[in-house]
Amino acid sequence: MDVDFMERNGNKRGVNQRNVGGGRHYNGPGSGKVCAFWLEGRCNRNPCNFLHQKPDQIHNREEVSQQKRALVWRNPNGSGGSSNQNGPSKWGKTNNGVGGASSGGRALIPTTSGSSGKRDKICNFFYKGNGCKFGDNCKFMHSWFVGDDLALLTPLEGHKKAITGIAFPLGSDKLYSGSNDGSVKVWDCQTGKCIGDFNLGSEVGCLVSEGAWLFVGVLNAVKAWNPLIGIDLTLDGPVGIVYSLVIGNDFLFAGVQNGNILAWKVHVATNNFEPAASLSGHQLSVVSLVVGGMRLYSGSMDNTVRVWDLSNLQCIQTLTAHTSVVTSVLCWDQFLLSSSLDQTIKVWVATENGSLEVTYTHKEEHGVLTLSGMLDTQGKPILLCSNNSNTSHIYDLPSFSERGKIFSKEEIRSIQTGPNGLFFTGDGSGELKVWKWS
Template identity: 55%
Template sequence: MDVDGNKRVFQRLGAPSTANPGDPSKQKVCYHWRAGKCTRYQCPFLHRELPPPTSNEGPGKRFAEHSGSQFYRKGSNKFNGGSNTWGRVHGTNNMPAAKKSEKLCNFWLQGKCAYGEGCRFLHSWSVGDSFSLLTQLESHQKVVTGIAFPSGSDKLYTGSKDESVRMWDCQSGQCTCVVNLGGEVGCMISEGPWLFVGLPNLVKAWNTQTSADLSLSGPVGQVYALVVGNSMLFAGTQDGSILAWKYNEATNNFDPAASLTGHSVAVISLVVGAKRLYSGSMDNTIRVWNLENLQCMQILTDHTSIVMSVLCWDQFLLSCSLDKTIKVWAGTESGNLEVTYTHTEDHGVLFLCGVHDSAGKPVLLCACNDNSVRVYDLPSFSERGKIFAKQEVRAIQPGPGGIFFTGDGTGQVRVWKWAESSVQQ
C-alpha cells in the first residue's frame, strides 16, 4: 500500500459568487474538480454541479422512484428498463464530500508519528462523517475471506485463509471458539440458521441452532463463492463449474442437484435475484442462469478483466472487475441485460456490498486493490467517504442495528456503525 505522498490536494473554491451569472464561461463545471484533483486558486470554473433543468415533475421525483429500493439475494422482480439517474448528484445535500489528503501516514501506522494532529497525512482509518469505527477484532493470521451473521444468533462468524473459522461474542467482542478446518476458507455465507463454508474440494454446512455438522463433497479445487436461491445451495469452484445441492428434510442432508458448466476458469462470485443466478468468473464474463431449469440464458462480456463481484439492487445487476470499472446492467425489451452505466475507479475493484444507512437509504461499499473501500450513495454514485486498511479488504458484511463489518488481508475484522447524522435529505 502506498502510504507516502508528495503533496496535499485541497478542495479549491470555484468561480466566485460575484461572477456574472450570464457569462457562459462561469456556468461550466470544472473538469478537474469532478475528478477530485483541481489545484487552481481561484479556479474560473464551477466547483459544484449545475442544477438540473426545471420540469413539471420536480427535481426529486425521479430519485424518489428508487428511494424504496432494496438489496436482495432472492427476489421475483424482473430486470426491466434502464435509468438515466445513475452517476448523477441528486440535490445539493448529496454533493461529494470535500477532498482531503487521503494518504495514511506511514509513521502513524507504526505508532510513531512525531507530528501528531499537525501531520498532513491521515491519522484515521476512514474519511467521512457518515459512519464510525466501533471496534477491531484481531485473531486471524491471514486474509479474512468471509463474514457471516446467522439469523437468530448473537454470534459473529469469520473465516480466513489461515484455515480457521472463528466465533465471536457480540456483547463482549471476544473470540469464543476456533474451528481449524485443515484448508483455506475461500468464502462463507449464512442462510437462516445455516452457516456454509467453502473449502478446497468441500463445502461445510453447520446448523447453528441444532449443531448439525455436514460435509458436502463434489467440488474440484477451492470453493470461492456460495449463494442460496430457489431452495438450493450453489457453489462456484476453481475448475469453473457451479455445483448445486437441495436440502432434504427427510434425511436432514443436502442432496446433489446439478452441475452448471460453461465458465472456462474459476467462478469467484455468485448472486441470486429476479429468478436468475449470476456468476462472475476469472474468464472475464458473467453468466446468467435460469433458476428454474438451470440453463444459461446469456453471457455478459463487457468486462475486460476478472469479474470479482456481482450484486443485485432493485431492478439492476451491478458488477465489478480488476478492469477498474463497476458496471450497472438493466434489462432490455428483449429480456437481455445491457450496460446502462459504467463507473470508473483508479484501481481494480475487488468486492461489492450493498447496505442501508441509518436513514434506510441504499449505499454501495466498493473494496479496491489500493487497500481502500469507497462508500457511495445509489444511484448517484456520490461519495460518502472512504475506509482504509493495511491490506486489501476482501470481505464486507452488513449486520443488525446499522452495523457493518470489514475484513482485510492482515486478518483484522473491523466493526463500523452508521451515524444518525448520516441522514441526508
C-alpha cells in the same frame, strides 16, 4: 437485534468538514440568499450564513432525495420494482445538481485546502499504532475512514492471513470469519472477543450464512454447520477450492476452482442436502454468485458473467463486457451490478426480450475486488466498493456520488452487512473491522 460492539475510534473524524458547494443551508440573518463569494468560488466560511446553492436547485434536489429514499434493496425481476423511477438515463449522471464530481453536486468527501490530496493518506505512525508527535497538525490522516455518519466500532484481530468470508447468521449473537490461514473464528457480539477458533486444515475460500446455517467453502468440500441444532455436515464433490456460495430456490450453489457450479437440493424438513446438478460452462474458477428472482448469476476468472435459469438450471446468457476477472456480482432493484479487475463496475438492465445489456459503466482507478449493498440510516441505498488497493469507496446509488472512503492495512477482500446499520470488512492482513452508520 441490537449488536453492542464496544466503540473504539468511533466518532473521531480524521479531517475537518468543510462546506464544498454541497448546497448546505443554514438558518441565519442572511438565510434564503445566495452567498456572493460562493458564486465567485472563494467563500471560506464554515458555516456560512448564506446559501451555497442556487435557489432553483433546492426543490429539484429534495425531489431526487425523496426518490432515492423510496428505493430498497431487492432482486431483479422481483415484485415492487419500478424501472421508470431509476431508468438507465439516471445512472451515474448529474441531474439537477445531484450527481458526481461536477460543481453543484454533492461533495461529501471532506478535504483540507492546500493539502493536494495528502489527507487521503494514513499517517505512518498512526498506521503502526504509535503516537504521532505532530498531533492534529500532521498533514496525514489519523483515521481509518473519511465521510459523514460513519463510525468504526472496533477492530477484531486474530487472523494471520487474508479474510475471505464474513457471516452473521440469522438469530445469532455471534459473528463468524474465515481466512486463508485455514481457520474460522467466532466472535462474541457483546464483547468483541474471539470465543471460538476452528482449524479446517485448508484455506477457506468463502464463508456465508443462510438463516441459521453457516456454509464454508474449502478444498474439495463445503462444510455445512447449524450451531443452533448441532448439525455438522461435509458436502463432497468440488474439484479445487470453493470460492463462492449462495442459496436460492431451495438449492445450495457452490462456485468451484475448476469452473463448475455444483448444486445441492436443500431439504429443510430433514436438514439434508442432496446432490442435484453440476453446471458447466465457465472456463476458469467461479469466484462470485448471486441469486435474483429466478436467475443465478455467476462471475468467473474467465472474464464472463453467466445467467442461469433456476427452473431448469440451464445457462440462458453469457455476458462478455468485462476484459478481466469478474470479481463480484450484486443484485440491486431491477439491475445487476458486476465488478472486475478491469477497473470497472457495470450496471446491467433487462431489455424487452429479457436479455441483459450494459446501461452504465462506472470506472475506478484500481481493479475492483468486491461489492456489497445496504441502506443507510435514512433508508438511502449505499454501494460499498473494495478496490485492489488499500482504499475502498462508499457510493450513493444510483448516482455513484462518493459518500466516503475506508482505508485498510491491505486490500479489503470481504464485506458483509448486518442489522441496524452495521457492516463488517476483512482485509488482506487478516484484520476484521466492525463499522456502523451513525
